[in-house]
Amino acid sequence: MADSKEPADELAGTEQPFVAHLMELRDRILYALYGVGVAMALLAIWPGPSGLIDLIAVPIRAHMPPDAKLIAVGVFTPFFVPLKVLMMAGLLLALPWVIYQIWAFVAPGLYSHEKRFALPLIISGSALAYLGIAFVQFFVLDKMFAFIQGFTPASVNATPDIASYVEAILSLYLAFGLAFQVPVVVMLMVRFDMVTIDKLKAFRGYFIVIAFVIAAIVTPPDVISQLALAVPMCLLYELGIWGARWFVKTKPAEDESAAADSR
Numbered sequence: 001m002a003d004s005k006e007p008a009d010e011l012a013g014t015e016q017p018f019v020a021h022l023m024e025l026r027d028r029i030l031y032a033l034y035g036v037g038v039a040m041a042l043l044a045i046w047p048g049p050s051g052l053i054d055l056i057a058v059p060i061r062a063h064m065p066p067d068a069k070l071i072a073v074g075v076f077t078p079f080f081v082p083l084k085v086l087m088m089a090g091l092l093l094a095l096p097w098v099i100y101q102i103w104a105f106v107a108p109g110l111y112s113h114e115k116r117f118a119l120p121l122i123i124s125g126s127a128l129a130y131l132g133i134a135f136v137q138f139f140v141l142d143k144m145f146a147f148i149q150g151f152t153p154a155s156v157n158a159t160p161d162i163a164s165y166v167e168a169i170l171s172l173y174l175a176f177g178l179a180f181q182v183p184v185v186v187m188l189m190v191r192f193d194m195v196t197i198d199k200l201k202a203f204r205g206y207f208i209v210i211a212f213v214i215a216a217i218v219t220p221p222d223v224i225s226q227l228a229l230a231v232p233m234c235l236l237y238e239l240g241i242w243g244a245r246w247f248v249k250t251k252p253a254e255d256e257s258a259a260a261d262s263r
Contacts, residue, residue, distance in 0.1 A: 025105060039089075052085045056169060060141070068159060070162040070165060072161070139228065143228070186200065197244055211230045
């Protein structure tokens with residue numbers, strides 16, 4: 001009877017002490033912060049904090065009188081709000097670099113065929129986040145403020161506070177940026193055998209309900225913004241299922257290649 005040899009585990013012997021993991025985590029966090037700092041410095045030069053405020057204020061000012069401006073109620077609001085917007089913009093600009101640092105931290109614990117997903121994951125995750133934020137800036141906010149301003153009585157002069165406005169739209173940016181990651185999450189769950197495509201299809205009806213519940217919680221209480229979040233989430237869920245089929249088709253060949261490489 002011939003002896004059957006199990007393929008060697010390419011991760012065998014690569015374990016590191018706990019302190020080494022902590023030092024690696026510290027370095028990756030520092031690298032990510034350095035990237036955000038560089039992005040903030042570039043944005044501070046152009047377009048500058050004031051330019052960023054003017055950009056994000058475009059949707060609401062389009063539904064205000066021509067000479068109307070947002071107001072600053074707090075004493076330190078004119079300083080802290082532009083700084084807050086600059087920090088968020090710097091994080092968004094450096095997002096691919098931050099995602100790369102996260103991947104670089106977990107990469108030593110992945111097999112070679114799993115590491116091949118790094119670049120597609122970084123590109124697709126960043127692109128979907130940018131797409132979600134652009135969707136908020138150029139569509140959702142305009143429709144939402146048009147809907148809200150339609151209920152403003154003629155005797156009321158709507159002059160929103162810049163701090164509350166920035167807080168509201170940054171929460172929308174975050175919500176849509178995360179919600180647009182649905183295809184990536186779905187495909188990764190299928191790729192790592194956490195769920196099957198058939199189960200995802202069977203879960204479709206439940207996901208629609210979950211999407212509308214999430215939209216009702218994280219968006220303002222108007223129908224426009226809720227539909228603008230829930231409907232894309234459902235469409236992106238279908239996109240994730242479609243993309244997961246490609247993983248299912250390519251996985252056997254990748255597993256065979258990984259087994260051959262480990263021999």
